[in-house]
Amino acid sequence: MTTTSTAPAARAGAGRHSGLRALHLRRVALLLVLVAAVVACALLSVAVGAKPIPLGDVWAALVDPAGGENDIVVRALRIPRTVLGILVGVALGLAGALMQGHTRNPLAEPGILGVNAGAAFAVVVAIYTLGITSAYGFIWFAFAGALVASVVVFVIGSLGQGATTPVTLALAGTAVTVFLLALVQALVLLDQQTLDVYRFWVVGGLAGRGPELIVQVLPFLAAGVLLALANAPALNTLSLGEDVARSLGQSVVVTRIVGVAAITLLAGGAVAAAGPIAFLGLVVPHIGRYLGGPDHRWLLPYSALLGAVLMLLADVVGRVVARPGELQVGIVLAIVGAPFFIALVRRRRLMTL
DSSP states (O other), X not given: OHHHHHHHHHHHHHHHHHHHHHHHHHHHHHHHHHXXXXXXXXHHXXXXXXXXXXXXXXXXXXXXXXXXXXXXXXXXXXXXXXXXXXXXXXXXXXXXHHHHHHHTOTTOOGGGGTHHHHHHHHHHHHHHHHOOOSHHHHHHHHHHHHHHHHHHHHHHHHXXXXXXXXXXXXXXXXXXXXXXXXXXXXXXXXXXXXXXXXXXXXXXXOTTOOHHHHHHHHHHHHHHHHHHHHHHHHHHHHTTOHHHHHHTTXXXXXXXXXHHHHHHHHHHHHHHHHOOOXXXXXXXXXXXXXXXXXXXXXXXXXXXHHHHHHHHHHHHHHHHHTTTSOOOHXXXXXXXXXXXXXXXXXXXXXXXX
């Protein structure tokens, strides 16, 4: 009788184990596919542009450069641009997934914490007061502005008797963003030179950024990636509700601080390097969630790789559609992201809120 009664339980346990193993294998396979997609898009980014270069010449430029025109284009221009595109895409994809996870808001993206507005305000101040006109000159101002704005948002969201919540963070971020953008508009209207420099930076793009800029932002992006991955298990627990997370021994405050720090480093570094690029941080986590589910231990790597893929593809499209000139990647992503945003709002019936 004992053997008969335990047999169904054993079969059920074996079935669950088999199902979990199959799910794990699917997730690993998807991760490998996305890695391959990033490599393919990187090769496409190096080969395609205003001057098409055959893959054979690309390979020759990488392994045995002869100093020709194609070698110079590949090594001095396209490789740094491709590397920066991967870094910015990874950073914005991760930041978007973290932002949606912490706020539990499907429409959240990195700019909701005031990162873009803080960076924009600092850049405008640097242009207006110091006359700085190059990305290399105001990158540190952009990063500092993003950092300060995020800290201010977190402090404002923590005021009062209650603990920091997704709602207070979102409201504080919206208030700080509106205030800073009003100051930005006031400054650019006062000075024509400031307006001319700012309007090219604010579009968002990868052109004209060299290896020196990559070296400057890489430590911050690497730190942000590590914090984001470390935040994933706690974010899974937090998704069950703050009361449940506390009952399981999770410190909600520490989880929020680590998450905000990761978002600030990732989004701040990306904005400082490439300007404020909209919609990527909104779109990518939804694609990752659709492909691999809501587990942040997998969603965050998926979002990082999907962000790199989408960034590189958008950059390639921008180079091709406006030859011999190019369309900035921020414009291409806005064209792609706006319809997605509208579809997301309509599907979730948020129009009635």
